[in-house]
Amino acid sequence: MGSEKMDNQKKTLFIFCLLTIMFCLACLHAASKTDQGDNAEKGSIEVQDTNADDRKDRLIIVSSEGEDQEHEDEPLLPSESAEGNVQELPCEDHTVNGVSDTDQEDTVKKALQAYDEFVTGRRKACGMDILYLATPTGEPDRRRTTEYVILDSNGDGIPELHTRTGREFYAFTYRNGQMEILAGFFSHPVQYTLLTDGAFIYREDRGVTCGSCYCKFRLDSNGEEIDKTKFWWIDTNENLIMDENDEYVYNNMECTKEEWLSRTANDIYVDDEGREHYCSEVEWFTYCEAI
Numbered sequence: 001m002g003s004e005k006m007d008n009q010k011k012t013l014f015i016f017c018l019l020t021i022m023f024c025l026a027c028l029h030a031a032s033k034t035d036q037g038d039n040a041e042k043g044s045i046e047v048q049d050t051n052a053d054d055r056k057d058r059l060i061i062v063s064s065e066g067e068d069q070e071h072e073d074e075p076l077l078p079s080e081s082a083e084g085n086v087q088e089l090p091c092e093d094h095t096v097n098g099v100s101d102t103d104q105e106d107t108v109k110k111a112l113q114a115y116d117e118f119v120t121g122r123r124k125a126c127g128m129d130i131l132y133l134a135t136p137t138g139e140p141d142r143r144r145t146t147e148y149v150i151l152d153s154n155g156d157g158i159p160e161l162h163t164r165t166g167r168e169f170y171a172f173t174y175r176n177g178q179m180e181i182l183a184g185f186f187s188h189p190v191q192y193t194l195l196t197d198g199a200f201i202y203r204e205d206r207g208v209t210c211g212s213c214y215c216k217f218r219l220d221s222n223g224e225e226i227d228k229t230k231f232w233w234i235d236t237n238e239n240l241i242m243d244e245n246d247e248y249v250y251n252n253m254e255c256t257k258e259e260w261l262s263r264t265a266n267d268i269y270v271d272d273e274g275r276e277h278y279c280s281e282v283e284w285f286t287y288c289e290a291i
Contacts, residue, residue, distance in 0.1 A: 104157050111174035115150055115161040118172070118179060119287060125172055125179035130287055133165045147284035153198040154182065154219045162194055164284065171219065183223035196280040199227075201267060210235035211246070212276055216267060231264055233257075241274060 117123035121130050134146045146165040153160050153171060160182055161172040169185040169192045185192045190202040204213040213232035217225040231250040233242060248260035255263070261270075268276050 107158055107174065110177070111158055112150070114174055114179050115159075115172070118161065119148055123179070126181050130163075133163055133168065133170070134287060136166060136168060146287040148287060149194060149282045149284050151194065151196075151198060151282060153194065153200070154221050154223075155198065156221050162282075164192075171223070181223075183219055193278055194282045195267070195278065196282055201278065204232075210238065210240050214264075214268065231260065233260060242270065 114123060114125075118125055119130055123129070130146065131143075134143045136144065144166045146163060148161060148163045150159045150161050152158065153162070154173070158174060161179075163170045163172070164187075167187045169187055171182040171184070172179050173182040174180070185200075187202070190204055192200055192202045194200055199216055199218050201214060201216045204215060211232065211234040213230065215228065215230050217228040220226050229251050233249075234247040235242070236247045237243070237245045242257065244257050246257070248255050248257055250260055250263045265279070267279055269279050270276050
């Protein structure tokens with residue numbers, strides 16, 4: 001009996017210990033679950049802080065007039081400014097129409113050299129030379145006065161050679177290593193003139209006994225006439241003088257004498273004797289075979 005009672009006590013103690021261990025394990029497991037849940041909750045809050053709360057803050061900035069205005073008034077940093085980025089780009093060699101300054105300077109030098117060779121009879125352009133222009137009739141003894149001037153008349157940065165012989169007017173340009181004819185005019189019954197600003201002007205014959213009609217234009221890079229303007233006055237009362245009662249038109253719009261003179265002041269002027277002259281005609285040089 002005593003032995004059996006001792007065995008029962010051992011079994012009871014063993015079961016108690018086993019239950020105690022299981023209870024402790026259960027408590028540890030429950031505590032572990034609780035910590036994971038807390039960590040997960042804390043993690044979700046942190047994500048919300050970096051996303052939802054940031055969005056909320058940005059929405060507040062946008063919806064708040066005061067803060068929004070404050071941000072608008074703040075100057076952009078150089079890294080945030082597109083204009084600043086463009087200005088900070090390296091630009092050691094400026095370009096015009098895709099041509100660098102160095103290339104353009106080289107082209108100008110070559111063009112001037114070619115024009116010098118042409119004027120002095122050492123070069124031809126489009127099958128003609130300076131003597132061809134000076135003798136349009138083909139008779140050497142009947143050479144005409146040939147004038148020339150070098151000026152950039154189409155605004156491309158490369159000067160053109162302009163020649164004027166009797167009724168023939170040519171504008172030569174320099175492209176791809178060659179002289180080319182940019183434009184040609186036959187001055188009859190009008191006389192083409194080149195102004196110092198690169199524009200061309202001529203006086204038309206309208207068949208009136210007194211009065212003048214002018215046409216002014218420029219050339220583009222293809223030799224086409226652009227920016228054309230016409231202006232004229234007609235002695236309608238036929239008293240042979242320019243007065244208030246005459247007809248004045250500038251660019252197809254009627255105007256007064258004072259308005260007409262003001263708008264044409266850079267192109268023509270009237271001397272004391274009533275004769276009209278060009279204000280800014282270029283200084284033409286005369287070709288000389290002895291050069």
